[in-house]
Amino acid sequence: MDTTKSEQLFNRAQQLIPGGVNSPVRAFRAVGRHPFFVERAQGPWLIDADGNKYLDYVCSWGPGILGHAHPEVIKAVQRVCERGLTFGAPTAGEVELAELIQACVPEMEMVRLVSSGTEAVMSAVRVARGFTGREKIIKFAGNYHGHSDGLLVKAGSGLMTQSVPDSAGVPVGYAASTLTAVYNDEESVRRLMEENHGQVAAVVVEPVAANMGVVPPKKGFLEFLRRITEDDGALLIFDEVITGFRLALGGATEYTGVSADLHTFGKIVGGGMPLAAYGGRQDIMSCVAPLGSVYQAGTLSGNPVAVTAGITTLKILMEDAEIYERLDRRAAKLAEAYRQEGLSVNRAGSLLSAFFVPGWEGAADRPESREEGSRGIENYEDACKCDKQAFADYFNRMLEHGIYVAPSQFEAMFVSDAHTDALIETTCEAIRESVG
Numbered sequence: 001m002d003t004t005k006s007e008q009l010f011n012r013a014q015q016l017i018p019g020g021v022n023s024p025v026r027a028f029r030a031v032g033r034h035p036f037f038v039e040r041a042q043g044p045w046l047i048d049a050d051g052n053k054y055l056d057y058v059c060s061w062g063p064g065i066l067g068h069a070h071p072e073v074i075k076a077v078q079r080v081c082e083r084g085l086t087f088g089a090p091t092a093g094e095v096e097l098a099e100l101i102q103a104c105v106p107e108m109e110m111v112r113l114v115s116s117g118t119e120a121v122m123s124a125v126r127v128a129r130g131f132t133g134r135e136k137i138i139k140f141a142g143n144y145h146g147h148s149d150g151l152l153v154k155a156g157s158g159l160m161t162q163s164v165p166d167s168a169g170v171p172v173g174y175a176a177s178t179l180t181a182v183y184n185d186e187e188s189v190r191r192l193m194e195e196n197h198g199q200v201a202a203v204v205v206e207p208v209a210a211n212m213g214v215v216p217p218k219k220g221f222l223e224f225l226r227r228i229t230e231d232d233g234a235l236l237i238f239d240e241v242i243t244g245f246r247l248a249l250g251g252a253t254e255y256t257g258v259s260a261d262l263h264t265f266g267k268i269v270g271g272g273m274p275l276a277a278y279g280g281r282q283d284i285m286s287c288v289a290p291l292g293s294v295y296q297a298g299t300l301s302g303n304p305v306a307v308t309a310g311i312t313t314l315k316i317l318m319e320d321a322e323i324y325e326r327l328d329r330r331a332a333k334l335a336e337a338y339r340q341e342g343l344s345v346n347r348a349g350s351l352l353s354a355f356f357v358p359g360w361e362g363a364a365d366r367p368e369s370r371e372e373g374s375r376g377i378e379n380y381e382d383a384c385k386c387d388k389q390a391f392a393d394y395f396n397r398m399l400e401h402g403i404y405v406a407p408s409q410f411e412a413m414f415v416s417d418a419h420t421d422a423l424i425e426t427t428c429e430a431i432r433e434s435v436g
């Protein structure tokens, strides 16, 4: 595979951009190679600067549920661009997108549009503090909620990939009001709630964790969080930046049946453009300025181009009654292929992770260890035990087969509607040849 142009670009990038990338996991450090630079993308394919073509299961880390450059989305964006790129004033599209979000997730009684998932969660936490008059929050080790100061404590995603649980530069005081519990462990939450009774503004959780690899909630875990927050007068925030419009049109609430007070969305809701949203109960969201005293603002919030990409994407999803069933079926096929090779697989709809758990070698020959749910990863500590070198070897072999999965054991694999049955079959063959 010729990678000359990507290498040249990476050399130039490293002179100016920290690590040569604008988001750490993209640097490919965990898989021992340099990143490729993307030239363009279409459907399930990425084409790099040297003309190499990859079947893409990263899908821009989640937004690409329809595949890349969906013609309807591109056309709508081209049309709206002709009318101007940003106004810093309200547009009809913002109202329409808010209405569509509410139609999909009825709990979103009020919605605020922002520009990134980080901003959405940071703002939701501020609203929770303003509403309750309390300062502390509880998050879970291995959950990632963007890079705002108070949420970079025992965070997943890039921090896990680099084995840095906490970021430097976060004032001790900020981190002190973030309490960390163990995902899927009710007792750890109960203890923190008791020790900090009446002081916790919110429990913020990825309802299906997807930043320590995919880790679904154990039966009853989210229901427990709902009860304990209600009993204490704290709010429950579902960070649905990844799960929103991916697990179902109604996101995690539809998928799990559990309600939250506030939700945050990103990725799919922006249709591939920088747009995110937070919202929920009207009494809580009424605290946001100019209605209330919790301040949050943004020049590019509700940007007309991003809003158009979001509206078009949500409409396509809403009009296709079978899309989620299709995605689920295809992801299940991939999961089965990984299991047959002895890996431990977690899956929720079109999100999945294959973990190189200790003892994975030879597990393919032990039928009992191939069963769904056996040798499962349930939390951060379990995920940390995985064999990262084996993952890196597998990643590189998949890339040689022309298949791009996330360059970290701790990121999800995303299946899009552009991954046809035939492409899934090709991928299963590559999995058989790349694991082990």
Ligand code: HOZ
Binding pocket: 023, 024, 025, 026, 060, 061, 157, 158, 211, 411
């Ligand atoms: N941290 C995000 C993935 N969970 C984004 C990574 C990127 O865009 O490089």
